[in-house]
Amino acid sequence: xxxxxxxxxxxxxxxxxxxxxxxxxxxxxxxxxxxxxxxxxxxxxxxxxxxxxxxxxxxxxxxxxxxxxxxxxxxxxxxxxxxxxxxxxxxxxxxxxxxxxxxxxxxxxxxxxxxxxxxxxxxxxxxxxxxxxxxxxxxxxxxxxxxxxxxxxxxxxxxxxxxxxxxxxxxxxxxxxxxxxxxxxxxxxxxxxxxxxxxxxxxxxxxxxxxxxxxxxxxxxxxxxxxxxxxxxxxxxxxxxxxxxxxxxxxxxxxxxxxxxxxxxxxxxxxxxxxxxxxxxxxxxxxxxxxxxxxxxxxxxxxxxxxxxxxxxxxxxxxxxxxxxxxxxxxxxxxxxxxxxxxxxxxxxxxxxxxxxx
Amino acid sequence: xxxxxxxxxxxxxxxxxxxxxxxxxxxxxxxxxxxxxxxxxxxxxxxxxxxxxxxxxxxxxxxxxxxxxxxxxxxxxxxxxxxxxxxxxxxxxxxxxxxxxxxxxxxxxxxxxxxxxxxxxxxxxxxxxxxxxxxxxxxxxxxxxxxxxxxxxxxxxxxxxxxxxxxxxxxxxxxxxxxxxxxxxxxxxxxxxxxxxxxxxxxxxxxxxxxxxxxxxxxxxxxxxxxxxxxxxxxxxxxxxxxxxxxxxxxxxxxxxxxxxxxxxxxxxxxxxxxxxxxxxxxxxxxxxxxxxxxxxxxxxxxxxxxxxxxxxxxxxxxxxxxxxxxxxxxxxxxxxxxxxxxxxxxxxxxxxxxxxx
Numbered sequence: 001x002x003x004x005x006x007x008x009x010x011x012x013x014x015x016x017x018x019x020x021x022x023x024x025x026x027x028x029x030x031x032x033x034x035x036x037x038x039x040x041x042x043x044x045x046x047x048x049x050x051x052x053x054x055x056x057x058x059x060x061x062x063x064x065x066x067x068x069x070x071x072x073x074x075x076x077x078x079x080x081x082x083x084x085x086x087x088x089x090x091x092x093x094x095x096x097x098x099x100x101x102x103x104x105x106x107x108x109x110x111x112x113x114x115x116x117x118x119x120x121x122x123x124x125x126x127x128x129x130x131x132x133x134x135x136x137x138x139x140x141x142x143x144x145x146x147x148x149x150x151x152x153x154x155x156x157x158x159x160x161x162x163x164x165x166x167x168x169x170x171x172x173x174x175x176x177x178x179x180x181x182x183x184x185x186x187x188x189x190x191x192x193x194x195x196x197x198x199x200x201x202x203x204x205x206x207x208x209x210x211x212x213x214x215x216x217x218x219x220x221x222x223x224x225x226x227x228x229x230x231x232x233x234x235x236x237x238x239x240x241x242x243x244x245x246x247x248x249x250x251x252x253x254x255x256x257x258x259x260x261x262x263x264x265x266x267x268x269x270x271x272x273x274x275x276x277x278x279x280x281x282x283x284x285x286x287x288x289x290x291x292x293x294x295x296x297x298x299x300x301x302x303x304x305x306x307x308x309x310x311x312x313x314x315x316x317x318x319x320x321x322x323x324x325x326x327x328x329x330x331x332x333x334x335x336x337x338x339x340x341x342x343x344x345x346x347x348x349x350x351x352x353x354x355x356x357x358x
Numbered sequence: 359x360x361x362x363x364x365x366x367x368x369x370x371x372x373x374x375x376x377x378x379x380x381x382x383x384x385x386x387x388x389x390x391x392x393x394x395x396x397x398x399x400x401x402x403x404x405x406x407x408x409x410x411x412x413x414x415x416x417x418x419x420x421x422x423x424x425x426x427x428x429x430x431x432x433x434x435x436x437x438x439x440x441x442x443x444x445x446x447x448x449x450x451x452x453x454x455x456x457x458x459x460x461x462x463x464x465x466x467x468x469x470x471x472x473x474x475x476x477x478x479x480x481x482x483x484x485x486x487x488x489x490x491x492x493x494x495x496x497x498x499x500x501x502x503x504x505x506x507x508x509x510x511x512x513x514x515x516x517x518x519x520x521x522x523x524x525x526x527x528x529x530x531x532x533x534x535x536x537x538x539x540x541x542x543x544x545x546x547x548x549x550x551x552x553x554x555x556x557x558x559x560x561x562x563x564x565x566x567x568x569x570x571x572x573x574x575x576x577x578x579x580x581x582x583x584x585x586x587x588x589x590x591x592x593x594x595x596x597x598x599x600x601x602x603x604x605x606x607x608x609x610x611x612x613x614x615x616x617x618x619x620x621x622x623x624x625x626x627x628x629x630x631x632x633x634x635x636x637x638x639x640x641x642x643x644x645x646x647x648x649x650x651x652x653x654x655x656x657x658x659x660x661x662x663x664x665x666x667x668x669x670x671x672x673x674x675x676x677x678x679x680x681x682x683x684x685x686x687x688x689x690x691x692x693x694x695x696x697x698x699x700x701x702x703x704x705x706x707x708x709x710x711x712x713x714x715x716x
Binding site for chain 2: 031037044047049057062064065066078096104110127128129137141157254290292293
C-alpha cells in the first residue's frame, strides 16, 4: 500500500505530494545531494576453453567466460565522510536488502547516505546482477515463504508476533517475499570474500555491514583485506570462525546443528585489529524451545557470544547487542528494514561515532 | 583503468579529485539532486503447494512461492519532468546496462536524471535481482565472450573496428564481459511484458527505453498498458510483431533465420497511438556478408524498416535512425554506453522534445 502510494506520487511530482504520502519515519522530504554514483564488477575468475575461436561458426572452442565477480552500486553524497560503508546481503537476498523497506520507507542505503557516508551495495558472486557462476547450478522454484516468515521472525505463520516491527498489510508481506532471489551457483564463502577483498582494494579503507549469511564471508573479508576498518554484523547466521584448538562444541537446535569452524590463529588475529559490533533482534528465547524458527536464533546468539569473548580474549574489540536487552523490542531478522530502522541506524551511528569511524 | 581511477578518488572525496580523474564526457562534476529513490517488485505470480504447513517440520507442503515479478530501482530528481523513463535491458544483461559504462563514465540512468527525468531501471523477471522463476532452469557457465565481442560489434575478435566507440583498455573489456548475467528461468516475452505492464500501473504514464532483446517485450508492454506514452528502442533484436496477414517473409542470415511474429490487428493498432523511435549503430553492411556478427544486424535493420513502414501504414508514428546515415559513426550494440553516449542521449532528448514528452 505504501509502495503504491509512494509511486502514485511520482506522477504528481511535487515535493509536497511526495512528502504527504510517504510513510512515517521517511526522510524523503529532505533532498539527497549526490556527488557521484555508478556501478562496476570486482574480483572474479576467467575460464578459458581450449581450441580456436571461429568467428563465423562459434562454439565453446577458444572462448572465455567471466564469472564469480561481485556487482556493486555506489553513491557518494556531497561533502561525504572519509570512510565508505560497504553493505553485504544475506541468503536468498541481494543488494536490494538495503534499499527501500518492504513497506516503502527508506532502507539503510539512503539513510546512511543522508548521514554523509558513501554507500556501496553489493550483489555477491553467484547472486542477483553478479549471476555468472563458474560452477553450474540448477534452480528449482522452491516454496519457502512460510519458513521465511517463521525463521526471519515475523511471527509463527500465519500469526505475526504481537510486538513485531513489521508492517502487517498484505502488500508489505508480498514485497518482502518478492525481495528473495536465488543462488545462480553454489554458495562459497571463499569466492564471496575473495571478491569482497577485491572490492575493498578499489574502495580503499571502509566499513563493512553484513547481514545474516554474510557474517561468515564478512569475517573472511577482514582477514583477506586490511582495508576493512570495522564490521557491523546484523544477525550473523553462520560461518563463526575460531582459532584452531578453541572451537566450541556444536550446538543442536530445533532448526539443526550449528557448528563453528577453525581457522589458523594468525588469521583469527586479523579480526582483533578492528572494532566489531553484532546486533540480534527480538522474539527468540535464551532457553531451548521446540519452535524451529526461534530456536535457530537461540544457538546463533549463544555462538556469537562465545565468538565475541574469543575476539576480546585475543585482544580484540568486539561487542554484541541483543536489542531487547537495551529496550528495543520486536525486531525481526531484518533490523535494517524494520519499522524502527531509523532507531537501529541511530544505534549504529553511535557505535561508528564512538570508534571515530565517522 | 577509469574504474580504478574513479574509485580511488572516492577515498579522497573532494569534488576536485573526483573531477580531475573522471573520463572525458562525464558530468560528475555537477551535483545530482535526488528528491526520492528506492526499489520494489512489480507483477509476478504466486505458486501454492497443496497440504498443511508444519512450522516445526517444514516441507514444501502448504508453502507458497513468489516469482516471475520484476525488480525496479527508481530515482526522482528535484523539479523533475512529468514523465518518467523506464529502462528495460536486453539478453544476458540487467538494469546494470544503463548504469556506469564499462569504461567508468555515466550511463543513461544518470545522464537522464541530470536531464530532469525520473528514471526506473528494471531487472526483468527471471534475471538479476528478480531471479525467482516459477519455472526451473539449469545454468551452465557458457563461454560466449568472443561471440559477444563480434555480435555486439566491438569488432571482429580479437580486433576492434577501426572507428568503434568503445574504449580499448583491457580493464574496460573486462567490465563489459562482467556485466553479463544469466537467465534464472526460461525467457518468456509474455511474462516480462505482464510484469512491465504492472510496473506502468504503478508509475503511471511514462516513456519506455528498450535495448536489444527487450524490443519485443517492449512492444507487448505498450499493447498491454495504456501508460506507455512512447518507446525508444535501441537495436531491437527480436520480437518484431506484424498484423496477421502482413507478416513479412523470414530473413536468412549468417547468424541464422530472423522470423517476424503475427498478432491480431487490434493489438498491433495499440502501437500506432504512440511515438516510437528505433536506433541502430554502425559497422554492419546493408548487403549480405559471411561475417556472422555483422550479418545478424543486417537482417534486423531490414526487418525494423518493414516494421516501421507497417506502423506508419496503419496510421502510427514510428521512425528508424541508422546512426551512420546521420553521420554518427562507430556505435556498437550498446549505443547508450558507447564513448559518444552523450551525443546519443542528445539525439534521444531531441526526439522527446519534438514529441512534447519532456
